[in-house]
Amino acid sequence: MSALAAAPSRDFVDLRDWGAGAAIDLADLALQLKRRPPRSRPLEGRSVGLCFMNPSLRTQTSFQVASASLGAHPVTLHFGNGTWNMEWRDGTVMDGQASEHLKESVPVLARYCDVLALRAFPAGTSWADDKADPWLNAFRSSSRVPVISLESAMGHPCQGLADLMTLREKADPVGKRFVLAWAPHIKALPLAVPHSAAQAAVIAGMDLTICRPEGYDLDPGVMEWCRAEAARQGRSVTVTDSPETAFDGAHVVYAKAWGSLASYGVPPPQDSAFRDRWRMTAAKMAKTKAGLFMHCLPVRRNLVVDDAVLDGPASVVIDQAENRLHTAKALLLKLLGGL
Numbered sequence: 545m546s547a548l549a550a551a552p553s554r555d556f557v558d559l560r561d562w563g564a565g566a567a568i569d570l571a572d573l574a575l576q577l578k579r580r581p582p583r584s585r586p587l588e589g590r591s592v593g594l595c596f597m598n599p600s601l602r603t604q605t606s607f608q609v610a611s612a613s614l615g616a617h618p619v620t621l622h623f624g625n626g627t628w629n630m631e632w633r634d635g636t637v638m639d640g641q642a643s644e645h646l647k648e649s650v651p652v653l654a655r656y657c658d659v660l661a662l663r664a665f666p667a668g669t670s671w672a673d674d675k676a677d678p679w680l681n682a683f684r685s686s687s688r689v690p691v692i693s694l695e696s697a698m699g700h701p702c703q704g705l706a707d708l709m710t711l712r713e714k715a716d717p718v719g720k721r722f723v724l725a726w727a728p729h730i731k732a733l734p735l736a737v738p739h740s741a742a743q744a745a746v747i748a749g750m751d752l753t754i755c756r757p758e759g760y761d762l763d764p765g766v767m768e769w770c771r772a773e774a775a776r777q778g779r780s781v782t783v784t785d786s787p788e789t790a791f792d793g794a795h796v797v798y799a800k801a802w803g804s805l806a807s808y809g810v811p812p813p814q815d816s817a818f819r820d821r822w823r824m825t826a827a828k829m830a831k832t833k834a835g836l837f838m839h840c841l842p843v844r845r846n847l848v849v850d851d852a853v854l855d856g857p858a859s860v861v862i863d864q865a866e867n868r869l870h871t872a873k874a875l876l877l878k879l880l881g882g883l
């Protein structure tokens with residue numbers, strides 16, 4: 545296994561922070577680990593603290609299994625469900641539901657664990673407040689050990705890393721076309737996954753098309769980064785509101801529902817004409833160039849994507865989810881010096 549360059553930041557909280565080269569190195573290390581799982585236990589005696597404020601299947605399980613398989617001990621905590629309810633705000637009078645402040649709980653956990661990880665979804669009422677990621681940043685500033693984001697308002701970097709690995713695993717992605725396709729949902733979902741998926745596609749050297757209804761743009765800072773990174777690689781970023789034409793000749797379709805920044809917290813239209821126009825269907829996939837279908841999961845069948853697509857040969861969603869395990873191993877090895 546080749547050694548990687550030192551991480552430019554102690555924490556792994558955004559796919560952009562370490563740069564495109566470091567993300568590709570990590571994705572390729574994960575590919576190596578998938579092909580040849582390590583026989584030794586390079587993280588023997590280390591502990592990994594996994595803190596969740598929201599539900600998870602893949603993130604929780606992949607990090608638990610990755611930790612154990614490398615010899616480390618995973619500790620999983622669901623804040624407020626088996627632990628005390630937490631507070632993050634400075635100077636607040638703690639006379640509500642929260643019994644413990646991150647200023648104590650995180651330093652305590654950092655005495656037990658060699659790396660800490662947090663999932664904290666946005667509150668969903670103000671994008672200006674949410675995009676500052678107050679929970680994640682309060683958690684980081686109280687931790688003396690490296691912190692991994694397991695999804696915050698701004699990104700889901702571990703999912704993005706697995707997406708990047710999947711793109712590089714399936715075929716050489718450079719110069720191919722990646723369509724990030726907005727999809728219907730009953731809720732105004734966070735933008736973390738589409739942000740990280742867009743970043744992963746650009747890091748992979750693909751031409752990125754974002755197909756979304758008016759009012760459903762990604763965060764301007766994320767778009768600016770994607771455009772700059774795409775330009776650096778001689779690639780393009782296109783935004784369209786035409787699902788009738790966006791899939792023509794695409795090599796990868798990544799479907800995802802997300803909420804509107806223009807009407808933050810408001811669920812998208814629910815009428816059947818709107819849903820039919822934006823749901824991912826076999827007819828849309830037929831317009832691609834034998835394109836792959838990706839989704840981070842969990843997914844609502846026949847609302848986001850039709851059964852025929854999800855169960856069809858183009859779908860790589862289970863491989864994508866498996867790759868969460870291998871990328872979690874690569875990340876832990878990188879952060880804990882197990883290489």
Ligand code: CP
Nearest residue numbers: 600601602603840841
């Ligand atoms: N894709 C993903 O993060 O899945 P979970 O929410 O189940 O962890």
